[in-house]
Amino acid sequence: MPELPEVETICRTVAPYLVGRRIEEVQVHDKRLRRPVDPEFHEKLTGRRVLAARRRGKYLVFELDGEGAWAVHLGMSGRLIVGRPPQAARHVHVEIRLDDGGSLYFQDPRRFGACFLFHEDQDLGNLGIEPLADDFDEAALWVLRTAHKRLMIKTLLMDQRFVVGVGNIYANEALHIAGVRPTRRCARLRRREATRIVAAVKLVLQRAIALGGSSLLDYRDANGQPGGFQRTLRVYGRGGEACEVCGSEIRARTVGGRGTFWCSGCQS
C-alpha cells in the first residue's frame, strides 16, 4: 500500500530511468482506473521529454517539456516498474517506451490508481502540508486541530486536505510512538502532545523511507512492500496482541472505515 515513503522511494528509484528521456511510445491497455485515462493520453504524452521527477503527497509528478506535467497515483495496489515487463503481466494498464530503449510499466490490479496530465499542482486536488517539510511543525498542527476540533486526531492526520501522504498504517504507528490514542478528539489534544505527534509522524515516515529504499525497485516481493518495514510495525494489524513496549493489550476498532489500532497502556 503505497503511502508517502513508498511513493518517495519509487520517485527516487524511477527518476534515473526517466529524467532526460524522451517518451517514444505510449500504450494504454486499460483506461478504467479510478480516474479514467484520457482517451488522448497517449497522443499527448508521446514525444515529450521528462525534465524532472518529484512527489506531491501520494502523487508522482513528472515534469515534461512544453506545457503541463504527468501525474501517477498508485492507489492501493499500483506499481511502477522499469526495465523488463513484470513477471506477472496481468493488470499492466499503461506501457511506455523511452528513447534509450528502456520501458516503464504501470501495473495496478485493483485499478484504484490514476495516470493523467495536468497543469497546476492544485489540479491534483486540495492537498495539505507535506509532513516532512519544515512547515509541518507544532504550530501548523495546532492550527489544524483548532480548526477541526471535533475530528479524531487520526482522521485529521489521514485527511489529504490537511496533511498529505500519511496513510492508515503510518497514522496508526505514529500515534503509538506519540503516545496518543487515535480516537482522541482534536479539541482534547494538549500542545505537548501535538509536538510529539509532529515528531512521530516525521520519524515514522523517515524510518520507512530508509527501509524502503533497498527492495522497491525490482519488486520481487509479492506485495511490493519495502523490505523489512512490516517487521517494524508496533500496533498496525496487531489487535489482541501484547504491546512490545509495555505489555498491555493492543486494541482494535474501526475509525472512519479504517482499521485502527492502539495500545491501551502507552497511548492515552
Added chain:
DNA sequence: CTTTCAGCCTGACGGC
C-alpha cells in the same frame, strides 16, 4: 461550510 460514508476493485485468506 463540515463531516460521514458507501462504493470502487482484486487478491488473499479462512472456513467448510
Added chain:
DNA sequence: TGCCGTCAGGCTGAAA
C-alpha cells in the same frame, strides 16, 4: 481441492 464470503484500503462524490 475448490468454492464462497469477508476484508483490506485511498479517494471521490453524494448525503447528512
